[in-house]
Amino acid sequence: MASNKLKIFNDPIYGFITIPNAFIFDLIEHKYFQRLRRITQMGLSYLVYPGAHHTRFHHAIGCMHLMQKAINVLRFKGVTISEEEETALYVAILLHDIGHGPFSHAMEHSIVNGISHESISLMFMEKLNSEFNGSLTLAIKIFKGEYKRPFLCQLISSQLDMDRADYLKRDSFYTGVAEGNINSERLITMLNVSDDNLVVEEKGIYSVEKFLVARRFMYWQVYLHKTGLVAEQLLTRVLKRAKELCDSGEQLLASPALQFFLENEVSSSNFDNQTLETFSKLDDIDIISAMKDWQHHEDFVLSNLCEMIVNRNLLKIKLKNKPIKKKVLLEHLNRLIEKYAISSYEAEYFVFEDSISNQAYHSKMQAIKILQKSGKVVDIEKASDQFNIKALSKPVTKYYFCYPKI
Template sequence: MKKRNKLKILNDPIYGFITIPNELIFDLLEHKYFQRLRRISQMGLSYLVYPGAHHTRFHHALGCMHLMQKAVRVLRFKGIDISDKEEEALYIAILLHDIGHGPFSHAMEHSIVNEVNHEKISLMFMEKINAEFNGSLTLAIQVFKGEYHRNFLHQLISGQLDMDRLDYLKRDSFYTGVAEGNVNSERLITMLTVINDELVVEEKGIYSVEKFLLARRLMYWQVYLHKTSLVAENLLIRVLQRAKELVDNGVALSASNALSFFLKNKITAENFTTDVLETFARLDDYDIVCAMKEWVYAEDFVLSKLSAMIIDRDLLKVKVKKKAFGNNKKESHIEKFKNKYKISEEEARYFIFDGVISNQAYHLNKQNINILYKSRKIVDIVKATDQFNLEALSKPVTKYFMCYPKHKH
């Protein structure tokens, strides 16, 4: 039998050619759980604001692996010992770090799966694949969980300056066209080194780190927490919640088998078994979009109207401000909407709601970004910088929003 060439090269619009380092990685890429990420959008419903934002978790995972290859080369060049096994574990862990994301990335976690976050699901997928691959992911799973004795390996996967953030900021800024988020990930990686098992940035990389933190803050306000994306995501959560409520009350709704399963069953961390995982693996953005296209014609006013708002991009109005909204404003919107459509207050509350958003670009005392001076002194970026605004970036900024229908006369 002719042996298949598994050392492929992929073309990426951001980094150019990405090489697949070995056959095990190739087999993981080919796995159905990983291929599913092609059908999960990286930025949820942000394409309703930025038409180009149609890239997927699949794109992002490959980009992260590419940056990890660069990080390993840089650290080895600086004399940091990374064994071949550790290198492979890094590639596997970063490749699979997002494999547990549900449709539209975060909306599922708040609606039809109760409090089971994507990190936990990612880990379950990794364990399942590990069993199929005769334990060859064991070290990667240890590194991913932070249980391996060399902490800097975990920091490369999950830290404040990890390959995940370096890729998604650059990638999301590229696909949205928001130039403010474009970080120089290549330079940042070139400035990394390891001291006492901790990842640090050489002194000459300080300005690149400042730019990275600023880019992160701007991307959150301008893209991830953009008020229209915020409305769309909240509407999607409510669509799924309403669908679940109707199914609980015996209403038959058309949906794919996988989606029907999650609408009919209350899934929590306790009963998220491997069978449930198998059903979850069949769920992606297409299930949700197809269902909403049908639900536009549902008899239930709430489900029909919410679905149409997303499908036709006729969203709610949203106001964002620095102070919390008074309750009277919300209640008067509810009263108006209730009377207009002759619906109950409970139904009206699906269309009028408020919430809080918070943005913190840098967390002090949580896997800090440390700068290594030529004198070998190590200082946190906030203290090392002469930029006043970095101190400010480490404090959370909170804003309040309220969504309500456009009152057409």
């Protein structure tokens, strides 16, 4: 019977969240979706903000809840959304992050080549579609941005989608960084549709401004926090080194799923259903338990990198407004080579530079449109009397370099 499938989640942010129908319940119950309980939403950010242990499962359920609110608001304003479209929106928003690997982005830059989490999400959806007899077909169309009614795609992916509306509020709650706490309820209440495109009513303009400012703040303060950057760089390097050692015939202790990705060259060209099945068995726990073991490995690079993350004894990091001078890097490299008698190649695992960029609003991408009382639709940049919307759409780049504390 379907009635026992209409369960309720108690969410610390929105209170009670209801599951809209039995099909959505079955998707949430699926092992692919349950895996998201074992993947943290913010990677290694808990090394900076101890409360940031919430998972992608949390986030996906929150997005679904906001989607329910958005659909109710739009229908109330006379926008027709069929039942089929409604369910497709729930499916698409629930599964939008299902392709994330352990600790989110570290996998994409180390042991899986040239395949993004979005592509893997799509593969999971296709696989579930065949399991659920084609019930996800419309959701996939919307997820890919190919559906004939653009506003449905924009609710899933745009500069004011349900994904952002949830993660900003949720991440600010779990990190304790109050400045990111946007009023997602009010933002959603101000949504409307004009010419089949998503717009915000004029009286919601200040909520949009606050949303963009909060987004910029959360990027500098949380997502691009320098300690979080170091931790993610170290994790990427751990996986890269582990793969190198496996390639040279070294036997490393790891779970079967992790072993597969370390021993095989995995790229978009050979990422098939079998690979997907193995990928679905990978989560944060595989990586953490491997690092706990590898910190005692005889390889200087691997053991030190793992020890740094496990015991939060990270590299030092300096942020600059200009590119880092090669001379500075060389000094740190040579110091390390001399002290530990290692090669320059090995030393480069601990001394390196990179850059980060923050752009809260992309005016060139799908712009956020404001619906004026006259019925005219204008870009937020034009509608806003706040000069800093223009400033928010300029990318700001910072440069950083990392080196050991010696």
